[in-house]
């Protein structure tokens with residue numbers, strides 16, 4: 053009687069191993085096609101706009117104001133995806149990333165229709181933020197991601213130099229992280245752990261202390277200095293732009309909704325609003 057080696061690993065009664073979830077991928081090619089599609093659609097709209105009827109000529113009309121509101125909701129989706137990721141709710145991170153990109157591009161198209169109706173005034177800062185968000189996102193994905201992968205396979209400077217004082221400091225830091233982690237999340241491993249939203253909500257002080265130690269460790273390792281400035285800074289830049297955009301959007305919506313009189317500055321208030329302060 054012959055025995056297959058696989059029989060040694062799987063008994064007939066054992067349940068079939070769970071299939072890993074399928075990871076959808078957004079290739080660079082498809083990403084660039086989507087972005088080019090957005091640019092072409094906006095250009096087509098700008099060419100057609102002079103021939104469109106009156107509701108397409110001012111940003112606050114009965115068509116373009118709801119279009120802006122829908123676009124803004126789509127543009128807020130990436131913030132929710134980011135919370136989902138930090139909350140540890142994403143089993144398939146790529147799917148969240150693809151939704152983040154798709155919702156942002158669709159939102160950008162809709163708010164472009166709105167903003168192009170009067171390409172003027174302080175809300176243009178929002179348009180600039182959106183354009184820079186798209187540029188930094190695409191550069192990160194198409195140009196920086198392959199370089200980032202190569203960085204992870206490299207030995208960091210402190211380990212190469214063998215400076216004993218630096219190594220002792222790092223050892224002490226890692227010991228402090230390990231001791232804190234035993235109280236913060238006893239199941240987690242120091243090498244892989246970073247606090248999620250759940251940790252910040254349930255044990256904020258310990259989570260903040262842990263994040264501070266992790267930042268100190270990154271500084272000692274010279275993590276930012278060991279890569280190109282673009283690789284080191286694109287993410288803080290992308291996130292700062294996103295927060296600036298969010299603050300500007302809230303201000304814009306509050307102003308046109310409640311301070312319509314101030315925005316109109318003597319013109320008629322032709323858009324939907326709740327107060328004309």
Ligand code: HEM
Pocket residue numbers: 110111112117120121122124127163166167168170171172173174175176178179301304305308309315316323324
């Ligand atoms: C990313 C989102 C947005 C961008 C980039 C944007 C951009 C702009 C721009 C450039 C203007 C012209 C300002 C001027 O002529 O001085 C404007 C006006 C306006 N926006 Fe937005 N907007 C956005 C979202 C929204 C949303 C969500 C609403 C919904 C409440 C809204 C309501 C208005 C109204 C009512 C006006 C007309 C104000 C006027 O005619 O003076 N916008 N917006």
